[in-house]
Amino acid sequence: MSVASVQTPTPISPHLDRVVGDQSSRLHLSPAGKQENDSSRLLGDSLSQKPNGDKESQENGQISEPEPNIKPLALVPPPPKSITQRAKDAAIVLNRYRIEYKDDWDFPESILHSQKQIQKALERGAPIELVIPAFPFKSSNRAKKVLGPLPDEAERLSLLHLNGLCLAIKDAADSDTYLTIVSDGITYNGVSDKEVWQYGQQLRKMAEQNNCHCIRFARICDLVGAEHESDKLDEALYLARVSEYRNLLEANTPSGFDILDAIANDSDISKTYKGYKKFLMSERDDRTGRSRSQTERENSGIAKAMIVRGKAFAETVKLKYPDFVRLSIHPSNDTAKVSITMLPQDNEIVMTPWHGAVVREANGRVSMSHAILVPAMTHDVIHVDGRPSYFRERSDVFDWPSMEVTFEYMYPCGIIIRPANPTSVYPLSMVDMQKVRTLAMTCSPVVLRGFSNTKDRRTFIAKAHDLGPVLPWKSGVIQEVKDESNNDPQSNSVVSAEAMPMHYDGMFKIITVKDEKTGKEKRVSDTPHFQYFVSQSAAQPGDGYTLFASSDLFARYLPQTYNINKLEKIKWTCRSHGFFHHIMEDIPLVVRHPSRNSPCIRWHQPWPRWRTAYGFADISIDNGSQSLIKLIDSLLFDRRVCLRFSWQEGDVLVSDNFAMLHTRTSFSTDHPRELWRIHTS
Numbered sequence: 001m002s003v004a005s006v007q008t009p010t011p012i013s014p015h016l017d018r019v020v021g022d023q024s025s026r027l028h029l030s031p032a033g034k035q036e037n038d039s040s041r042l043l044g045d046s047l048s049q050k051p052n053g054d055k056e057s058q059e060n061g062q063i064s065e066p067e068p069n070i071k072p073l074a075l076v077p078p079p080p081k082s083i084t085q086r087a088k089d090a091a092i093v094l095n096r097y098r099i100e101y102k103d104d105w106d107f108p109e110s111i112l113h114s115q116k117q118i119q120k121a122l123e124r125g126a127p128i129e130l131v132i133p134a135f136p137f138k139s140s141n142r143a144k145k146v147l148g149p150l151p152d153e154a155e156r157l158s159l160l161h162l163n164g165l166c167l168a169i170k171d172a173a174d175s176d177t178y179l180t181i182v183s184d185g186i187t188y189n190g191v192s193d194k195e196v197w198q199y200g201q202q203l204r205k206m207a208e209q210n211n212c213h214c215i216r217f218a219r220i221c222d223l224v225g226a227e228h229e230s231d232k233l234d235e236a237l238y239l240a241r242v243s244e245y246r247n248l249l250e251a252n253t254p255s256g257f258d259i260l261d262a263i264a265n266d267s268d269i270s271k272t273y274k275g276y277k278k279f280l281m282s283e284r285d286d287r288t289g290r291s292r293s294q295t296e297r298e299n300s301g302i303a304k305a306m307i308v309r310g311k312a313f314a315e316t317v318k319l320k321y322p323d324f325v326r327l328s329i330h331p332s333n334d335t336a337k338v339s340i341t342m343l344p345q346d347n348e349i350v351m352t353p354w355h356g357a358v359v360r361e362a363n364g365r366v367s368m369s370h371a372i373l374v375p376a377m378t379h380d381v382i383h384v385d386g387r388p389s390y391f392r393e394r395s396d397v398f399d400w401p402s403m404e405v406t407f408e409y410m411y412p413c414g415i416i417i418r419p420a421n422p423t424s425v426y427p428l429s430m431v432d433m434q435k436v437r438t439l440a441m442t443c444s445p446v447v448l449r450g451f452s453n454t455k456d457r458r459t460f461i462a463k464a465h466d467l468g469p470v471l472p473w474k475s476g477v478i479q480e481v482k483d484e485s486n487n488d489p490q491s492n493s494v495v496s497a498e499a500m501p502m503h504y505d506g507m508f509k510i511i512t513v514k515d516e517k518t519g520k521e522k523r524v525s526d527t528p529h530f531q532y533f534v535s536q537s538a539a540q541p542g543d544g545y546t547l548f549a550s551s552d553l554f555a556r557y558l559p560q561t562y563n564i565n566k567l568e569k570i571k572w573t574c575r576s577h578g579f580f581h582h583i584m585e586d587i588p589l590v591v592r593h594p595s596r597n598s599p600c601i602r603w604h605q606p607w608p609r610w611r612t613a614y615g616f617a618d619i620s621i622d623n624g625s626q627s628l629i630k631l632i633d634s635l636l637f638d639r640r641v642c643l644r645f646s647w648q649e650g651d652v653l654v655s656d657n658f659a660m661l662h663t664r665t666s667f668s669t670d671h672p673r674e675l676w677r678i679h680t681s
C-alpha cells in the first residue's frame with residue numbers, strides 16, 4: 001500500500017520494547033513523522049521463539065514469561081531491519097498460511113528453504129517470487145460438487161486470499177512479492193480443452209476486477225519453450241496447439257520414474273495418490289452402472305496416470321522457475337514444497353476452490369461444500385453477473401422490502417450493500433437500520449454505498465436513533481473526524497491526519513466503577529456497541545484507509561500455543577499520554593460479545609513517541625509474556641484478519657465495536673478526508 005504523503009516507515013526493532021511506569025518526565029518529544037499503519041513493523045524474533053514452559057504459572061492461568069528485560073521507551077525509530085530479519089519475517093508470514101500451521105517457531109524444511117530463497121532475492125534486490133500449480137478447471141461433477149463450469153465466489157475468495165499472502169510478505173520483507181499461478185488443467189482428464197481455456201480466461205479477468213495485482217498467470221506455452229506464442233495465444237490457437245504442449249510437457253517426466261516405487265516410498269506421492277483416488281470416487285459420474293471394484297480399479301489407474309503427468313508438470317515448473325518459492329495445494333510433509341490453504345474456510349479438511357462451492361452462514365462462518373450437500377430449505381444460491389456463485393444461509397437481514405439491493409462480501413470481512421440497479425437510488429431514510437444492526441453483529445463492517453441523502457445531518461442523526469440508543473460525547477452527538485491542523489501535542493490525534501493505533505472505541509470513553517472483589521474504585525471502558533459513520537469527503541484512492549480487524553478471524557488464526565482459551569486469561573494495562581492522559585489497568589484481552597457470546601478482542605496497539613506528534617501510549621501485559629504484544633499486533637494487521645477499507649464519498653458504514661477493532665492510515669491533507677461518527681448502544 002503506498003501513500004504519497006507518507007514517509008517510509010522504519011521497521012520496529014525485533015526486540016521487545018518493555019515498558020514500565022510513566023517515564024514521560026525523562027523524555028523529549030521526537031519529531032513526529034506521519035506513519036503508514038500496517039503490519040510491516042510487527043513481526044520479529046519474539047514471535048518465532050518458543051516460549052519457556054512454566055508449568056506452575058500456566059496452571060495458575062498465566063502464560064509463563066521470562067524475567068522482564070526492562071528497556072527505555074522508544075524515543076526514536078528503530079534501525080531498519082537487516083536482510084536476514086526481513087527474510088525471516090517473510091518466512092513467518094508464509095508459515096502462517098500453511099495447511100499444517102501450528103506455531104511461529106515451527107518451521108518445516110520447506111519454510112527454511114523458502115527463507116533462504118527469499119533472502120537471496122532480497123540480496124539481489126529482486127522481487128520475491130512464488131509459484132503454484134493450481135486452478136486446473138472447475139470440477140467436472142457439475143451435478144453434485146460445483147455450481148457451474150466457470151470461476152465463482154470460491155475462486156474470487158481464493159485469489160484475494162493469495163493476493164493477501166503476497167501483500168503480507170511484502171509488508172514483512174519490504175519487497176515486492178508476486179505469485180505466479182500455473183494452471184495444471186492440461187495434465188488432467190475430466191473436461192474439454194475448451195473448458196480449461198475458458199476457465200483460465202475468466203480467472204484472469206476475475207483477478208483483474210478484484211485488484212489482485214500481485215497475482216500473475218503463466219501460459220502453458222511459456223512452460224514448454226513456446227514463449228513466442230504467449231502474446232498471441234487465443235482460444236483457437238490454444239486448441240490447435242494443446243496436444244503438442246501436452247506431449248512436450250510429458251517429455252519432462254524424469255527418466256526412470258517408477259510410479260509404483262514412488263507410491264510405496266515417497267510419503268508425499270503416497271498422500272497425493274490416496275487423495276486422487278478419493279477425489280475420483282466423488283468426481284466421476286457414477287450413473288454408468290460400473291461395479292464398485294471396477295470403479296476402484298479404474299480410478300487407481302487414472303490416479304497413477306495423473307501422478308506421472310503431475311510429476312512431469314512439476315519438473316517443468318522447476319526448470320522454468322528454479323528460484324521461485326514453490327507452493328502446493330496438496331497436503332504434504334512440507335519438505336520440498338509449502339502446502340498452503342487456498343482460501344479461508346472453517347472446514348476441518350480443506351477443499352480447493354474448484355472442487356466445491358462457498359457456503360456463507362448467517363453467523364459469519366465461511367465454508368466449502370459439495371453443492372449437493374447444501375440444504376435448499378435453508379440456503380439460497382446467490383447469482384453474480386447472472387451466474388450461480390455461492391450459497392448463502394437464508395435470513396431476514398437480506399430481505400429488503402421495496403428495495404432491490406445487492407450484498408457483496410469484502411475480503412477478509414465486511415459487506416457492501418448497493419442498489420441493484422444504479423438508476424434506482426434509494427434514500428438513506430428508507431433503510432431498515434435494525435437489519436443493518438443485525439448484519440453488523442456477524443459481518444462488520446456493513447457499508448451502504450450508492451444511497452442518497454446520506455450526508456444530510458438530520459437524516460444521518462435520525463437513522464442513528466433507528467440503529468440504537470445514541471451515546472453522545474461531551475462535544476455532541478456527532479464526532480467530526482477530520483484534520484484540524486492542530487500542532488499542539490496535547491490535542492486529540494483523532495482530528496489530525498496522522499495514522500492511529502489499532503484500538504476499540506471505549507479505550508477513551510471511561511467510567512469509574514467499584515471492583516466487586518476488592519471494593520476499590522477502578523476505571524473501565526464504557527464501550528459503545530456500534531460505530532456509525534458517513535463519509536462527507538474521501539481521501540484520494542489509495543490514501544486514508546480505515547482498517548477493521550475481526551475478532552472472529554483473529555481467533556481463527558491464532559497459533560496453537562496461544563489459542564483463544566489461553567488468551568482469555570490475559571489482562572493488560574494501557575498508559576495513555578497527551579490528550580487522554582490516563583492509566584487503565586487489568587483490562588481483559590478477551591471479553592464475550594453481548595449478543596453472540598463470541599470472543600471479542602480488547603486491545604490498544606502500543607504507540608511509541610517516535611510515531612506521533614500527539615499522545616503516545618505504553619502497553620504491557622499484566623499476567624503473561626510481553627511477547628504477546630507483538631503476536632496480538634501482528635495478527636490484528638494480518639491480511640486474513642484485517643480489512644483495509646477505502647472510503648467513497650457518501651458511504652455509510654456500521655461496525656460492531658465489540659466484534660471489531662479499528663484504526664486508520666495517515667492521509668494527505670491535500671484532499672480533505674472527513675468522516676462523521678455516532679456511537680450507539
Ligand SMILES: [Fe+2]
Nearest residue numbers: 503504505662
Ligand atoms: Fe476509534
